[in-house]
Amino acid sequence: MPERIHAPKGVAEYVPPESTRFLHTRRTLIEPLVNAGYRCIELPVFEDTSLYVRGVGEGTDIVGKEMYTFEDRGGRSISLRPEGTAGVVRSMIEHGLARGGLPVKLWYAGPFFRAERPQRGRYRQFNQVGMEAIGYDDPALDAEVIALTDAGLRALGLTGFRLLVNSLGDVAERPAYRDQLTEFIKGLDLDQETLRRAELNPLRLLDDKRREVKALLADAPVLRDFISAEARAHHDQVCEYLTVLGVAFEEDPKLVRGLDYYTRTTFEFVHEGLGSQSAIGGGGRFDGLVADLGGDDMSGVGCAIGIERAMLACRAEALADPPAGRVDVFLVPVGGEAKRSLVRLLAALRRAGVRADLAYGDRSMKGGMRAADRSGAELAVIVGERELADGSAMVKHMSTGVQATAPVGDVGGFVRAVQGELARSKESVASSARTGESATADGNEMDQEAR
Ligand code: HAM
Secondary structure, three states, rough: OOOOOOOOOEEEOOOOOOOHHHHHHHHHHHHHHHHHHEEEOOOOOOOEEEHHHHHHHHOOHHHHOOOOEEEEOOEEEEEOOOHHHHHHHHHHHHOOHHHHHHOEEEEEEEEEOOOOOOOOOOOOOOEEEEEEEOOOHHHHHHHHHHHHHHHHHHOOOOOOOOEEEOOOOOOHHHHHHHHHHHHHHHHHOOOHHHHHHHHHHHHHHOOOOOHHHHHOOOOOOHHHHOHHHHHHHHHHHHHHHHHHHOOOOOOOOOOOOOOOOOOEEEEEEEEHHOOOOEEEEEEEEEEHHHHHHHOOOOOEEEEEHHHHHHHHHHHOOOOOOOOOOOOOOEEOOHHHHHHHHHHHHHHHHOOOOOEEEEEOOOOHHHHHHHHHHHHOOOOOEOHHHHHHHHHHHEEEEOOOOOOOEOOOOOHHHHHHHHHHHHHHHHHHHHHHHHHHOOOOOOOOOHHHHOO
């Protein structure tokens, strides 16, 4: 037997029923963005490597150690996208989106790639829902992006997360801070590799998750003491807006993020139930990035949420699964002629927007009914020789066993009869829910996307 091929190590992939949960999570996180006027941007998953070297920063772990970079057949250096912001800004400049009015508000969802050591919550291919608001340095926009992320996480039912916010000030203020921090780090007992990283960018050491490094840095100088009055005022206003919006936050003066483009506001949503990979989303302001990538001098702010981490958080909080994607009607033909008739009626049901499927594979009545049962459909429609002779199909309510009929010779009449039976079953589920009996309505609330 040929050897089986497995998925590459550390990739997030979704098969049913987990794929339903994935779609539900993605859709729930996107909804607040659409409602807030953000428009969809769909970008390539690979770009010119220089976009990330310039956009995210050569000294970052993401670009220095974690990118999937390769030469394409034309000898160009290409990288799988490790994050979305640089690509969004590149595309916005390329398509002149700013001409359509500011701010340019965009959302995206898709896979991203980082060659990290896989562990729970950390994958080599993972998915993000992200948003960018470009064009103004209005602190109310920082608060909007944060509040929309908060709203998406809450819409999933999550409550056990915290929001940490910080200000990194402006680029002009960094050198003085960098010098002081470098001086401080020189006095620490650190290994060669860590010192080498600190030399590239000492701020990154503040982001080190190792307990012993954290302890050594407890008394390190904080950037907050170096930032300008303007940056401080901006930060205060962001905090004020968050309070107005009712978004709870904690100040974290040591919060730095793993990407170099951030200025002023940075923030992270962390969840206690996730272990070491606790960030479910994060972002900040990137006031120099548009100009650095060849566009006008324009500020921007954004955030990205990790779908896998959001799903793990839902599991950690034991939130109920979304309803499974199921059909409402399952057709069971018995015999060739019945099958021809039901294939046609199946297409008519689907055209009318009814979620329907058929027992393929020329099964016996028993086999067909077993498939109907497994499908989770509320109605089974059975047609055999007898029904064909009578001109009416048998419609069976799977949860109650109640039976009805629908005409097989009249397509319109058949569809109306099936819809009528479905409405009846929904009504009986609703009324038993009102009287407190248990109901089996799963599937009927399923979102369109999950189908
Ligand atoms: P980031 O913090 O690198 O920011 O990633 C955002 C989120 O993606 C993280 O909080 C985490 O939930 C998820 N994530 C990152 N790496 C992995 C991984 N290896 N496996 C699973 N999940 C992961 C950015 O990407 C910025 N582009 C966000 C942003 C948008 N800043 C401004 N605008």
